[in-house]
Amino acid sequence: MAYLDLIDLRVEYEKGQPILDGFNLAVEEGELVSLLGPSGCGKTTPLRAIAGFIEPSGGQIQVAGKDYTRLPPNKRDIGLVFQSYALFPHLTVNQNVAFGLRMRGIRGAESDRRVQEALELVDLSGYGDRRPGQLSGGQRQRVAVARAIVINPKLLLMDEPLSNLDAKLREGMRVELRRLQQRLGATMLYVTHDQAEALSLSDRIVVMNQGQIEQIGTPEDIFYQPSTPFVADFLGFDNHFVVMVQSIDGRRIHVQAGAYAFEAEERRDPAKLGETRLRPGDAALAYFRPEAATLAPEPAPNSLPGSVLLRTFRGSTIQYVVATDLGEFTVLASDASDPVDVGPAHVVFEPRSLVIMGSDKEQIAEGIKNGRT
Amino acid sequence: MRQSRGLYATLILLYAFLLGPFLVIFIAAFGADATLAFPPRGGFSLHWFANVFQTSQFIESFWISLGVALLATFIALLLGIPVAYALVNFRFPGQGVLETIFSSPILVPGLVVGFAMLRFFVLFSGVNVFTGLLIGHTAVLFPYSVRVVSASLRNLDPALEQAAISLGANRLRSFMLVVLPNVRAGVAAAFILAFITSFNNVPISLFLTGPGVTTLPISMLVYMEYYYDPTIAALSTLLILFTIVLVQGAERLLGLSQFV
Numbered sequence: 001m002a003y004l005d006l007i008d009l010r011v012e013y014e015k016g017q018p019i020l021d022g023f024n025l026a027v028e029e030g031e032l033v034s035l036l037g038p039s040g041c042g043k044t045t046p047l048r049a050i051a052g053f054i055e056p057s058g059g060q061i062q063v064a065g066k067d068y069t070r071l072p073p074n075k076r077d078i079g080l081v082f083q084s085y086a087l088f089p090h091l092t093v094n095q096n097v098a099f100g101l102r103m104r105g106i107r108g109a110e111s112d113r114r115v116q117e118a119l120e121l122v123d124l125s126g127y128g129d130r131r132p133g134q135l136s137g138g139q140r141q142r143v144a145v146a147r148a149i150v151i152n153p154k155l156l157l158m159d160e161p162l163s164n165l166d167a168k169l170r171e172g173m174r175v176e177l178r179r180l181q182q183r184l185g186a187t188m189l190y191v192t193h194d195q196a197e198a199l200s201l202s203d204r205i206v207v208m209n210q211g212q213i214e215q216i217g218t219p220e221d222i223f224y225q226p227s228t229p230f231v232a233d234f235l236g237f238d239n240h241f242v243v244m245v246q247s248i249d250g251r252r253i254h255v256q257a258g259a260y261a262f263e264a265e266e267r268r269d270p271a272k273l274g275e276t277r278l279r280p281g282d283a284a285l286a287y288f289r290p291e292a293a294t295l296a297p298e299p300a301p302n303s304l305p306g307s308v309l310l311r312t313f314r315g316s317t318i319q320y321v322v323a324t325d326l327g328e329f330t331v332l333a334s335d336a337s338d339p340v341d342v343g344p345a346h347v348v349f350e351p352r353s354l355v356i357m358g359s360d361k362e363q364i365a366e367g368i369k370n371g372r373t
Numbered sequence: 374m375r376q377s378r379g380l381y382a383t384l385i386l387l388y389a390f391l392l393g394p395f396l397v398i399f400i401a402a403f404g405a406d407a408t409l410a411f412p413p414r415g416g417f418s419l420h421w422f423a424n425v426f427q428t429s430q431f432i433e434s435f436w437i438s439l440g441v442a443l444l445a446t447f448i449a450l451l452l453g454i455p456v457a458y459a460l461v462n463f464r465f466p467g468q469g470v471l472e473t474i475f476s477s478p479i480l481v482p483g484l485v486v487g488f489a490m491l492r493f494f495v496l497f498s499g500v501n502v503f504t505g506l507l508i509g510h511t512a513v514l515f516p517y518s519v520r521v522v523s524a525s526l527r528n529l530d531p532a533l534e535q536a537a538i539s540l541g542a543n544r545l546r547s548f549m550l551v552v553l554p555n556v557r558a559g560v561a562a563a564f565i566l567a568f569i570t571s572f573n574n575v576p577i578s579l580f581l582t583g584p585g586v587t588t589l590p591i592s593m594l595v596y597m598e599y600y601y602d603p604t605i606a607a608l609s610t611l612l613i614l615f616t617i618v619l620v621q622g623a624e625r626l627l628g629l630s631q632f633v
Contacts, residue, residue, distance in 0.1 A: 083532075100540035103540055
């Protein structure tokens with residue numbers, strides 16, 4: 001049994017309209033798992049259910065072997081960090097951080113010592129007598145983290161904790177949060193809509209869409225080998241075309257698209273793929289990132305002839321729009337590469353950068369509908 | 374520029390219209406003549422101010438008004454704050470109806486409420502006059518306290534209370550330690566509004582006052598039926614000053630301007 005177990009969780013805000021239904025997730029002790037998805041995908045709902053702010057209408061929540069499903073929220077020992085920080089404006093930083101200790105009857109020297117420790121961990125010692133209103137956004141964020149960790153929570157839950165910070169601060173805080181989590185060995189569930197945040201922080205990422213889990217995997221898995229069209233789209237695989245699987249040889253997949261044959265390489269161990277495994281004769285979708293393909297003046301192995309319609313200079317990259325028999329694609333080239341003029345060119349694929357997925361006809365229909373093909 | 378000049382003129386006229394009567398009363402209070410007149414006749418005098426303090430019915434009814442206003446406001450807040458909290462934080466069937474009911478004394482004319490209450494208390498004749506007056510005023514103030522406090526509660530980030538609860542506070546403690554301190558300005562605004570409403574109330578008091586228990590506005594009405602001297606003007610001037618001091622004091626203490 002995992003440290004945090006969500007089993008068949010069902011949550012409905014209004015009767016008969018479940019936000020989550022049959023939701024399963026297991027998080028190991030000391031693991032940082034992100035829930036990633038667009039706004040409105042239901043990624044905050046598991047967090048609210050674990051914190052006890054909404055009672056599930058079905059299923060179970062277990063933390064460290066204990067049933068949390070119906071436990072009152074103030075008895076759960078969970079550290080929460082909110083998007084708005086939710087610091088108590090009428091209390092000083094010290095009093096804010098000490099609040100959870102006070103609720104546990106810990107006062108005086110013991111409380112002072114632990115508050116100091118927590119503030120040191122977030123690099124805020126010396127700010128104890130200020131009020132939240134006198135702190136910057138980044139400092140408030142740190143106080144919120146200190147307030148959550150000072151109670152030695154069984155679980156840390158963070159709901160978009162960095163999205164109110166400016167871009168530069170956000171990147172710095174990402175690294176700090178990760179370091180802090182590893183130092184404390186905390187088990188953490190982290191909700192975000194920012195893929196860069198999820199990729200850089202997480203041990204594992206759960207990509208969600210409409211209350212369903214689309215894919216669970218390591219950041220590398222999710223980034224390089226999305227397993228559904230939704231995940232591919234969400235993570236920047238802007239190009240795709242329809243293919244037919246010809247043959248599979250270990251990690252090598254040979255596909256045919258119209259008059260063209262391509263070779264793709266699966267990054268994951270095929271033995272572990274189970275049911276999602278492709279079979280020869282399957283219709284499938286081939287996805288690739290704009291930055292993962294290159295343009296060449298001459299035909300090359302694994303390439304597709306086309307014609308550059310548009311070249312846009314974007315600073316460190318150059319963006320090309322290429323028309324081919326399989327559709328119109330976007331290719332991003334580094335500014336170090338030789339510029340390609342408008343006119344005939346070949347799109348060349350690394351086998352590893354072509355992701356082949358989905359033998360489901362509906363998925364393919366959807367892929368065609370959403371795509372540019 | 375022309376537009377803003379027109380605007381200024383309108384504003385000055387409006388203020389003159391609103392504040393003019395007060396100015397008349399204020400000046401008339403200092404006239405020596407025994408008839409209320411504007412401009413005052415017979416020279417300058419503080420006699421009528423002295424007369425206010427020498428008229429025992431004013432002094433007695435002032436203390437009763439003060440007592441009723443303070444007690445009724447206190448009770449209205451004591452009941453109103455939990456009700457406001459429930460209306461803001463919970464969804465339950467009949468909520469809309471309840472909200473309408475809680476605002477009905479604002480909608481129903483005061484005279485009707487006063488008369489209804491009188492009939493009611495006559496039926497339950499055991500209620501003494503002061504208690505009846507207190508109940509009547511509390512009933513009128515209650516909707517004000519619910520309204521003002523719930524407006525303040527609605528502006529509070531719900532995450533604050535969730536944070537307190539997740540840190541181990543039960544609902545009562547999170548309410549006392551986190552919610553209440555952060556809506557204290559709203560509570561203070563409700564207090565001032567309710568206090569002034571009660572202190573100035575005529576229609577309810579008209580029915581519910583009785584022998585030996587009279588509020589200040591009622592004794593002023595009674596006085597005016599018999600005398601037409603500037604005492605009332607002097608008393609009104611004192612009351613205006615009292616109200617200004619009260620509101621200014623609260624403003625200084627709590628910064629109410631954001632609410633009123």
